[in-house]
Amino acid sequence: MSAGGATAPRTARGARTRARLLQAAEDVFADVGYPDASIVRITEKAGVGLGTFYVHFPGKKEIFDEVVHDLNRRVRAAMTAAADAAPDRLAAERAGFSAFFRFTAEHPALYRIVRQAEFVSPEAMKEHYGTILSGYEQALTRARDEGQLGRVDPTVAAWVLMGAGELIGMRWVLWEGEAATRAAHPDGVPPHVFEALMDIVALIVAPTTEDRTPRRTEE
Amino acid sequence: MSAGGATAPRTARGARTRARLLQAAEDVFADVGYPDASIVRITEKAGVGLGTFYVHFPGKKEIFDEVVHDLNRRVRAAMTAAADAAPDRLAAERAGFSAFFRFTAEHPALYRIVRQAEFVSPEAMKEHYGTILSGYEQALTRARDEGQLGRVDPTVAAWVLMGAGELIGMRWVLWEGEAATRAAHPDGVPPHVFEALMDIVALIVAPTTEDRTPRRTEE
Amino acid sequence: MSAGGATAPRTARGARTRARLLQAAEDVFADVGYPDASIVRITEKAGVGLGTFYVHFPGKKEIFDEVVHDLNRRVRAAMTAAADAAPDRLAAERAGFSAFFRFTAEHPALYRIVRQAEFVSPEAMKEHYGTILSGYEQALTRARDEGQLGRVDPTVAAWVLMGAGELIGMRWVLWEGEAATRAAHPDGVPPHVFEALMDIVALIVAPTTEDRTPRRTEE
Amino acid sequence: MSAGGATAPRTARGARTRARLLQAAEDVFADVGYPDASIVRITEKAGVGLGTFYVHFPGKKEIFDEVVHDLNRRVRAAMTAAADAAPDRLAAERAGFSAFFRFTAEHPALYRIVRQAEFVSPEAMKEHYGTILSGYEQALTRARDEGQLGRVDPTVAAWVLMGAGELIGMRWVLWEGEAATRAAHPDGVPPHVFEALMDIVALIVAPTTEDRTPRRTEE
DNA sequence: AATGAATGAGAGTTCATTCAT
DNA sequence: TATGAATGAACTCTCATTCAT
Structure with a gap:
């Protein structure tokens, strides 16, 4: 018997059931939160018997944990795909934020689930932020080395930008993002908000200039 | 506030018990999270009988809700007190962030509790962010009118800065803030992080100059 | 210290408080039933502090028990007063039933409370039925001796008539007795029901005649 | 009936457990009354785990509600079976009352449970009396049309007779019906009581004669 | 006499998990 | 593989009663 218990599916039918359960779990966790997400609720939504879980x-x-892992992988894939095509750092930021907000709008589960992870599964939470941040940090470091970033600390900048994305997303996607108006938001949030955010990002992510020389910090 | 239920204490003894329960609840919510914070646990920590709750x-x-309300009031008081004495906006930001991180270091409950509020009590969560943000926004608007802020949207800037504070606080106060090293952090987070953050803040909160004219956005 | 605990009032104020509690208890027991009638509810209705109870x-x-005892005394007084003035047995029945239904209409508590007494306080219940029945039985026995009653067993007849009163009262006073229509019911129940009942009572309570000689039974 | 909740059993084992719970509930409700009939008590008596309930x-x-419904169905079945074989109305009454008292003697739960229903479940109570009464009323109306009933109102008569049965049953089956003496009571109550009751019933349920013409009432 | 804070046993109910089928 | 019946620990909440004031 392998480590993870009765987990890996051995038939096509089993794999399908497993996928249905995962999707149902994502929905239910997002809808009612971890503590109120009972197994019956998940199995009912998945259309399978309780014991099947x-x-x-x-x-x-x-x-x-697996739901968090999945969402993490998907949001990173979306952001990376968008940013990779960008010609410079600022364009990459624009593409990345846009992808992030759009993903959030379509998968509110991401937010709602990650925010609860603190108590349910701290490892999952740290993994989530950790993976995103390390990629972000590397990209910023590379940008700085190429002179595309002002004299700011890439690590701290990564956390700042991520925080910005989180709260802007919470405010304008989760709290205010009605399905009706979403069509008018090509970047997931209202255009004026997105542009205002980009203005700020541009101040942080800007080619090094002589007259702006902030203190440089290392860990 | 004292609207519903068996609430307002009518004797000094009652008021003392009530306060003990509130403090115990804050601790327990922060320790184990809302769902695992049973009433027995709270009353045991408070040293009173179960029924007393x-x-x-x-x-x-x-x-x-009352715990969130309390924490919100206290953190805002701490930040306002610090920022009010500042000569200009940048100084106010420095003082405000410092106060925020120090409060967080001493009351990790704030974070841990607010982050769970999403499912437990969305109103409480919105009230929390709402009150902080509206104050922040007003301060930034005033600063902009006085020429102390670059041409950035004050509302969006407020959410960006708050997001920065949240994630920096999560990363360097909650995840890494051991009591032992805290003495060496006069601003709640390691000095180099604080300065790196201030560098970034300085880019956002900076006197208007002619050569930096980002797009201006209105709601 | 006397048997009944802290009971007998020693001041006029005490007596008033006690009476208020009794009345409140009657109301609450009738409204929500014994198990849901909490002491707080009673004291709140009485306008006194919980401890005062x-x-x-x-x-x-x-x-x-005391509420049952009170109601029992009052309904018997009402019935006796009405029946005592009657010239013969049938008139006494008519007056007695009328008094009973009218009392029921004004004090639905009687019914609702007595019916629950079975489990709460069997003694109280037996006392209630016992006192009413023994008076009834004596009256019927006297009537029989005076030739005003057919050859029926007075004991059984008393229980039959009481049962009739109970269910007729339940049906037409409790279930259907709206305050609005009550003015039109001088006997507590709709006139046609009352008269139909009296027709039946007249069959039971009727002067002995030669051609109707039912078997006589003794206990 | 199987409308709401987690109810209908899907396996034979489930059906057996459900039946055991129903029987246990009937016993416990009758023994200690609804408010004191805790679920633990019921499940213990049924020999199943608490959660199984x-x-x-x-x-x-x-x-x-289901217990009341069951008892109601059973007592009506018993009475109907008995009365249906009777040649005339009086014989039907005799058979019906006998069946009723015997059922009561064997299932004291009926009484004890129905009497509490007032507060627990008024609908159940009304359904109980309603079904019995409507059958009774129809039978009496038919009898009257066939000249087998004196000039009495069938509806009121039905309630009167039911009331008689209730109180006679309470007095001589519940209060006095010891298992020891029951063998000597072929009709559920002591023979002399039964005959005395039948004497009275005979006065009500009697062929129309010219010399007895009480007022006739209609609703 | 009057009060309300304090108490803990016990209530009904939920639910993750086990297991026989 | 799939199922649903079974379980009991644990939960939130109620309430009759005690007691210091």
């Missing part, structure tokens, strides 16, 4: 997952925490 | 609060959600 | 009554069961 | 019933009130 334990055929595919060892328990509630494990499926939660 | 319901003499003072109608239920679990209500005491949670 | 235990100054006047040893406990919940005791006040229940 | 909620697999089969949504809650306490629902099982109560």
